[in-house]
């Protein structure tokens with residue numbers, strides 16, 4: 001069998017091109033099968049090795065297959081022989097003799113073709129599978145996806161593959177995604193991609209297709225209690241608590257935050273531009289069959305067709321998994337977890353300042369954060385350095401980690417590049433639509449009542465459930481809401 005193969009291959013290698021072709025086909029096939037075995041057994045998972053074995057090798061394999069007939073074609077032209085004469089010359093007359101099973105040469109060709117097709121199918125399936133693994137998406141283009149990869153690994157979706165959200169169901173979606181991937185490899189190779197990667201992501205599959213594989217609106221039920229801690233800029237970094245009861249309900253009957261994605265509800269909007277921040281109009285179809293259109297009285301623009309969109313999960317959960325922190329949020333989270341010790345005087349203020357300073361790269365940031373924080377305490381609290389050296393080191397370590405997680409100079413990605421649309425703190429968020437500029441024909445706006453989305457059980461209170469003191473007010477809750485609304489609107493205008 002093997003000798004037959006050798007004889008066959010030698011006859012195939014008709015000229016220099018043909019010989020190159022045969023060598024390519026044989027060597028890439030053997031190497032590919034070795035890589036495949038290494039990958040399947042988990043010996044090799046590196047994204048670059050994967051890129052070579054699952055893309056370059058099959059490509060060279062196909063190239064080799066093409067070179068062989070090209071060689072034949074050229075030789076035949078030069079020699080001026082018919083194909084049959086040439087075949088007889090190279091392989092010998094006996095290979096072409098009819099036997100009960102057909103000519104021996106044809107049989108060999110069939111067997112070889114079957115093997116080649118088999119290798120190609122395995123290569124495609126293995127390649128597609130390999131490219132669907134988060135490790136590949138997160139590291140193949142090295143620095144490009146690094147920010148998303150870093151924050152993804154610490155998110156609630158760290159075990160959900162990138163393709164679960166970024167690629168929809170079906171063959172079509174897969175092909176689209178792979179073509180898009182090829183374009184991205186091109187951009188990455190020639191360094192022409194945009195930094196930071198622009199959002200919103202237009203190629204993201206409809207969230208209802210992806211997110212609802214695992215979460216579905218009917219599941220959202222009742223309220224969700226959430227306590228947010230902020231620490232003051234005073235010496236003790238005093239904690240202040242805000243407790244909200246978020247109305248995450250999603251049923252049509254009871255209303256609530258997930259009402260937008262409940263059955264038979266459609267919210268469409270037209271935004272001023274790609275950023276989806278300023279709305280030109282917002283339309284809603286309600287389950288009872290009524291429809292309203294709220295038009296922005298401050299804008300007189302016609303939307304472009306591509307800026308009209310039906311609202312889905314990602315219009316609120318744009319940071320479902322790539323969760324970037326704000327400098328304040330990063331410090332506060334680490335204080336809450338005890339990684340930054342609140343007994344260090346003024347630590348909140350010092351820490352936020354250290355994070356917000358400009359550093360050209362990660363190394364400079366590590367050094368700058370360490371020296372900035374240490375020199376503050378050396379200057380202002382020299383007595384503390386000996387006693388609390390450990391707490392100080394830990395705080396510095398936590399801040400360095402926070403910086404490298406959130407800031408990626410190579411991608412021009414810094415604090416606030418990708419704000420969250422949740423709530424209304426990091427960006428306008430819900431208030432993109434829930435505001436008084438958008439009105440229907442009757443002059444009604446989409447409610448911005450402070451209790452539409454949450455009850456406020458405490459705001460900046462010394463304890464998680466302490467309400468504001470409101471002496472002299474008949475209805476403390478209403479007073480609080482009105483006070484908060486005024487405060488909030490004031491802060492928002494700036």
Ligand code: HEC
Nearest residue numbers: 134137138148157160161162165197199200201318321322
């Ligand atoms: C739980 C769903 C989910 C998973 C899992 C997921 N993503 Fe995303 N990704 C999103 C959403 C939502 C956006 C933001 C879309 C928008 O704002 O339009 C996004 C945006 C991005 C962006 C654009 C930049 C940005 O931060 O907005 C990149 C790049 C990206 N994802 C890469 C990845 C990679 C690589 C993985 C796997 C390591 C991954 N994603 C896993 C949902 C997901």
Ligand code: HEC
Nearest residue numbers: 156157160164165207210211212213214215313314317320
């Ligand atoms: C393959 C399944 C899967 C997909 C697809 C998926 N998720 Fe998740 N999601 C999960 C799991 C698992 C958790 C973690 C639950 C936990 O830790 O309690 C989670 C957690 C979350 C949370 C946090 C809940 C919390 O308790 O704070 C949000 C918000 C969320 N997902 C939104 C989304 C959105 C938006 C999308 C689409 C862009 C999406 N998910 C796609 C499985 C998925």
Ligand code: HEC
Nearest residue numbers: 255256257259269284316422423429430432433446452453
């Ligand atoms: C794209 C526009 C848009 C955005 C963004 C938006 N909403 Fe809405 N929301 C609407 C519209 C339209 C209605 C229905 C108004 C009506 O019934 O006339 C609505 C209604 C609601 C309701 C009442 C539902 C009911 O009937 O009980 C709640 C609660 C709500 N939104 C919460 C939120 C929250 C929280 C956010 C931000 C995380 C948000 N919305 C962001 C457009 C939006």
Ligand code: HEC
Nearest residue numbers: 211212215217220221224246248257260261312313316423
């Ligand atoms: C109008 C904005 C909005 C839309 C649209 C929206 N969500 Fe949410 N979602 C929220 C808010 C606000 C919360 C509460 C966040 C918190 O706990 O901090 C939430 C909470 C969640 C949670 C946590 C569940 C819980 O019970 O606490 C999950 C999971 C989730 N959403 C998934 C989804 C999915 C999937 C979709 C699309 C089908 C979706 N959301 C659509 C605003 C929205």
Ligand code: HEC
Nearest residue numbers: 228242422423424425430434448449450452453484485488
């Ligand atoms: C359209 C829905 C909606 C309306 C209206 C609304 N909020 Fe909120 N608000 C949210 C959501 C959602 C969050 C939670 C975001 C999160 O998960 O962190 C939030 C968070 C907050 C927080 C906590 C912010 C923080 O991080 O400390 C405060 C305080 C607050 N809201 C006050 C108000 C006040 C005051 C009003 C009235 C002017 C108001 N909200 C109106 C949706 C709304």
